[in-house]
Amino acid sequence: MPRIRHERFDCSPGCTVEGTLRYIDGKWKGVVLYHLLEGTMRFNEIRRRIPNCTQRMLTNQLRELEMDGLIARKVYAQVPPKVEYSLTPRGRSLEPVITALKVWGDANVTLAPEVSQAA
Amino acid sequence: MPRIRHERFDCSPGCTVEGTLRYIDGKWKGVVLYHLLEGTMRFNEIRRRIPNCTQRMLTNQLRELEMDGLIARKVYAQVPPKVEYSLTPRGRSLEPVITALKVWGDANVTLAPEVSQAA
């Protein structure tokens, strides 16, 4: 962990907005949380849903989300390895936020053609 | 402008979440939008509300928000200069998102002591 996360928020009043943003900041965290809203998932299951995210990045994002107490990581001591990720209650409490992001995005974000139309 | 903003979103289905996030990504955009929800404001008015944001950063963020069609910039040809910033309809449509961020932040983000308690 390269930085101490959220050690303090020295911004002006009203910036809990900014504070929240820092939790879901990071290129893939929003999507990860969004997918986890559907339920518990294994590492590669999440990976397959976010094909453009490299393995290393996904690991990073999951670790940060875990450190922030938003997701839980459960390791099964077996081979091949099995690790399950799920939202914590705190993570689930972000649902309105994620939903708001989704709603706005659906209405306002134009996806790349090959995504919104093609395979 | 160093990059072409939001030229495409080549992520998996459901990632309009990620798309939305990219609009309000940037260290101060969330707060700027939050403050602009209150109404039209001049440059230094916004600045005073976000003391930790440097002038350069504020300019950057405002420019990006403007490029994204979220805020409008109105310049009055007078001396000393007067520039007003306000939300566009598209920007205002983000209100539920910002509000959700604020609500969650109020409940879950701990501000630094000197901010939440002291002057």
Added chain:
DNA sequence: CATGACGGTATCCTTTTCGACACTATGTGC
């Protein structure tokens, strides 16, 4: 004449982010 307010720019530099790629261990199937 000097200073400050206004709304910025320009330049430099450091930190952070992110992607590519190689590598790990173990068990199963071919």
Added chain:
DNA sequence: GCACATAGTGTCGAAAAGGATACCGTCATG
């Protein structure tokens, strides 16, 4: 014996983000 799947880790390097500082022109004020 080899590749494959699982869930990662390590290292490298490019690019982007962000902060510090100095500077701009104009007008009003002292």
